[in-house]
Amino acid sequence: MSWAAVARKDFDDAVQSRTIWALSGFFILLAIGLTYAYAEVPLLAGGEGTIGGLVFFLAGIVGTFVSVTALVLCYRSIAGEAELGSMKLLLSLPHSRSDVLLGKVIGRTGVLALPLSIGLGIGLAMGILMIGRGSVQPAIVFLLWTFVFALAYVSIIVGLSALTGSTTRAAALSIGFFLLFEFLWDVVPFVVLFVVSGFSIPTSQPDWYPLLGQLSPSDAYVSGLTALLPDVARGTGQPIPGSGVDAFYADPAVGIVILFAWLCIPLAIGYTAFSRSDL
Amino acid sequence: MAAIQLDGVTKRFGSVTALQDVDLTVESGEIFGFLGPNGAGKSTTIDILLDFVRPTTGSATVLGHDAQAESVAVRSKTGVLPDGYHVYDRLTGRQHVAFAVNSKNGNERPIDLLERVGIADAADRRAGDYSKGMTQRLVLAMALAGAPELLILDEPSTGLDPNGAREMRDIIREEADRGATIFFSSHILEQVESVCDRVGILNDGQVVAVNTIGGLRTALKTDSRLEVTLASPDDGAIDAARAVSGVSSVVRDGAVVSIAVTREAKVDAIRAIDEAGYSIVDFTTEESSLEELFAAFTGDGEAASQPEAHIAASEVAE
Numbered sequence: 001m002s003w004a005a006v007a008r009k010d011f012d013d014a015v016q017s018r019t020i021w022a023l024s025g026f027f028i029l030l031a032i033g034l035t036y037a038y039a040e041v042p043l044l045a046g047g048e049g050t051i052g053g054l055v056f057f058l059a060g061i062v063g064t065f066v067s068v069t070a071l072v073l074c075y076r077s078i079a080g081e082a083e084l085g086s087m088k089l090l091l092s093l094p095h096s097r098s099d100v101l102l103g104k105v106i107g108r109t110g111v112l113a114l115p116l117s118i119g120l121g122i123g124l125a126m127g128i129l130m131i132g133r134g135s136v137q138p139a140i141v142f143l144l145w146t147f148v149f150a151l152a153y154v155s156i157i158v159g160l161s162a163l164t165g166s167t168t169r170a171a172a173l174s175i176g177f178f179l180l181f182e183f184l185w186d187v188v189p190f191v192v193l194f195v196v197s198g199f200s201i202p203t204s205q206p207d208w209y210p211l212l213g214q215l216s217p218s219d220a221y222v223s224g225l226t227a228l229l230p231d232v233a234r235g236t237g238q239p240i241p242g243s244g245v246d247a248f249y250a251d252p253a254v255g256i257v258i259l260f261a262w263l264c265i266p267l268a269i270g271y272t273a274f275s276r277s278d279l
Numbered sequence: 280m281a282a283i284q285l286d287g288v289t290k291r292f293g294s295v296t297a298l299q300d301v302d303l304t305v306e307s308g309e310i311f312g313f314l315g316p317n318g319a320g321k322s323t324t325i326d327i328l329l330d331f332v333r334p335t336t337g338s339a340t341v342l343g344h345d346a347q348a349e350s351v352a353v354r355s356k357t358g359v360l361p362d363g364y365h366v367y368d369r370l371t372g373r374q375h376v377a378f379a380v381n382s383k384n385g386n387e388r389p390i391d392l393l394e395r396v397g398i399a400d401a402a403d404r405r406a407g408d409y410s411k412g413m414t415q416r417l418v419l420a421m422a423l424a425g426a427p428e429l430l431i432l433d434e435p436s437t438g439l440d441p442n443g444a445r446e447m448r449d450i451i452r453e454e455a456d457r458g459a460t461i462f463f464s465s466h467i468l469e470q471v472e473s474v475c476d477r478v479g480i481l482n483d484g485q486v487v488a489v490n491t492i493g494g495l496r497t498a499l500k501t502d503s504r505l506e507v508t509l510a511s512p513d514d515g516a517i518d519a520a521r522a523v524s525g526v527s528s529v530v531r532d533g534a535v536v537s538i539a540v541t542r543e544a545k546v547d548a549i550r551a552i553d554e555a556g557y558s559i560v561d562f563t564t565e566e567s568s569l570e571e572l573f574a575a576f577t578g579d580g581e582a583a584s585q586p587e588a589h590i591a592a593s594e595v596a597e
Contacts, residue, residue, distance in 0.1 A: 002351075005381040009370070016369045085365035089418065091331060092359035093382035094351050278292075278332040 002095045006103025010077075011110045020073055024115030027065045031058060031119035032126065039130035051134045052232030054127045055142040058120065059225055062146055063218035066153050067182050069112055071174050074157035077104045078274060079170035087279055097275045101162060101267065109147075109154045116146055138232050145228055149221040152263040156217065159270030165277060181216040189213045207247045214241050214255050217262045223255025280343055282307045282429050282460035283328060288337035290323055297323040299484040301337070305462050310455050312471035313464040315481035316577055321464040322362045324481070325433050328462075329359060342429055355383065358422035360415075362433035362464075368407025372398060372417050375406055376424060383425030392420040397446060411438035419450065430454055432463035436470055448474050468573055482577040495576075504565055505538040505545050510558040519555035523548045534560075 014020070038044050038057050045053055078101070081087040090100060124139045160173045180188070189212040193202050214223045223241045226233040230252075233240060242250030283305035290298040298320045305311045315321050326332040327339050330350035339346035341353040366375060376389035393399045396416040401409065406417060415438045422430060432451075436444040444467075451461055451474055465471050471478055472492055479489040488495060509516055512534045520529045520536060525544025530537050540548050545564055553559055 002382065005378060008381070009367075009374070009378040012374060013367050013369050085363050086367055088331065088361040088364040089366065089421070092329060092354065092361050092364075092422075093379055094355035095382060096351050279326065 003103040007107035010107030028119040031123040035123040070153035075174040159266030162270030162274040185216040220258035227252035312475035312478040358427035379421035379424040385425035
């Protein structure tokens with residue numbers, strides 16, 4: 001249970017970051033504001049709003065907030081400590097390097113969970129009061145799945161941070177990851193398709209094309225949410241990833257698998273590098 | 280059982296060899312001073328004991344555990360004051376020590392440990408606002424958490440004023456009295472001299488001597504320095520003293536002739552000068568300082584010829 005001591009220390013430290021609270025304040029206001037707009041403006045809800053509709057409405061900003069905040073919160077988590085020398089203090093105590101990584105992931109996910117709980121908690125509570133109909137269950141599933149998403153994103157960035165002992169390189173890796181998977185991912189599947197079609201405009205869509213689109217953590221999060229709330233998704237006209245494609249992986253549940261892969265694989269790679277490195 | 284055992288440890292960083300075939304044994308319960316000039320490889324040795332870096336070849340055992348394979352077991356019984364560390368600027372002193380106590384499954388109250396190192400009044404201030412000396416005390420308090428069997432202290436008096444350095448030595452003695460083994464590195468020699476049971480001298484990645492302070496003196500044979508003041512300056516007295524067996528070096532500065540000599544040959548040297556016809560006004564004798572021994576072992580010629588130029592003194596002046 002050595003990771004618990006690391007997690008607690010790391011939470012106490014990272015929760016004091018002013019940058020994080022600036023981002024969080026913005027998110028909390030945005031979540032409340034959007035909820036209000038959704039409940040008040042029928043055009044946004046595409047008719048009469050429901051809790052389920054609100055959930056998918058909010059999921060978009062959650063994707064952006066979690067990815068940006070996890071990046072800011074975590075890119076220095078391992079590399080920064082190694083570069084500065086506090087890692088020597090940390091590893092002078094009886095923690096294994098896997099405990100350090102696990103403690104970092106848990107501690108910083110805890111920090112990220114605070115603004116998510118506040119913003120979404122207030123937003124959903126407002127939504128339930130203002131809309132006043134439909135089941136509360138989608139809101140609970142949404143909150144829990146959002147925590148899993150935050151955990152996955154934190155572990156991705158901590159894993160990247162563990163690859164190097166330099167803050168600059170850790171920043172470059174994290175920003176590169178963000179640009180590729182969050183900023184450019186809308187066009188990446190098309191570019192891949194263009195390349196495999198022999199550098200020509202493709203005439204048809206192969207089966208794997210929608211799968212590629214779900215590979216980014218945020219897309220996997222939304223896709224997973226669709227799988228967890230299938231009736232709500234259908235009822236609110238959400239695009240169902242993979243519909244119309246006849247393959248075993250053409251199911252939004254693939255998003256759940258992808259997100260769990262993001263949760264484990266970067267961290268495992270980061271651990272391999274970190275466990276071998278000299279301080 | 281040995282508290283620390285290094286067998287044939289070599290560590291290379293790229294093409295640089297930091298440690299070359301180091302063998303070293305520190306017995307349980309002793310205070311062991313690990314001496315060497317900056318860059319000799321002291322911190323690398325400590326880093327290997329704590330699994331911060333891995334040896335290229337050779338093995339290290341600490342408290343009966345392999346330093347690499349069972350590092351967590353090693354560190355659960357060891358208190359460490361590392362070199363080149365950085366504290367968590369946003370956390371208070373109390374939070375730092377509480378983290379160490381939690382991590383070690385200790386039962387101390389953080390405030391008691393802070394009291395012991397003399398910074399209890401700053402317990403609830405952020406460590407980022409601490410002075411260098413306070414930070415060093417804070418990390419010592421973290422090292423003391425959980426009453427460790429072994430204390431590894433890398434340059435413990437860094438950043439401490441003379442008073443702080445003395446308190447550090449007192450704590451080292453208290454911990455030794457409790458039964459802990461102390462392994463500490465330093466390039467500040469007088470501190471090692473006053474507390475250590477044994478010292479090891481590391482130079483350029485190699486262990487050049489391991490002994491008690493007395494044993495090192497004997498090993499060097501020139502364990503005393505004799506200063507003879509002549510009635511009038513004369514180089515003839517130098518030749519007379521040099522001819523005595525047991526004299527290793529003689530230098531003259533004005534009327535004062537300074538002679539490095541074994542304890543037994545001191546009287547012979549004075550008699551030889553006297554019998555050669557040079558009248559002696561005064562003479563003083565003192566045990567050679569560790570600085571001179573250290574210089575002799577590490578080949579630092581300048582310090583050897585200027586024993587008054589205390590490395591420690593210049594360190595304090597910084």
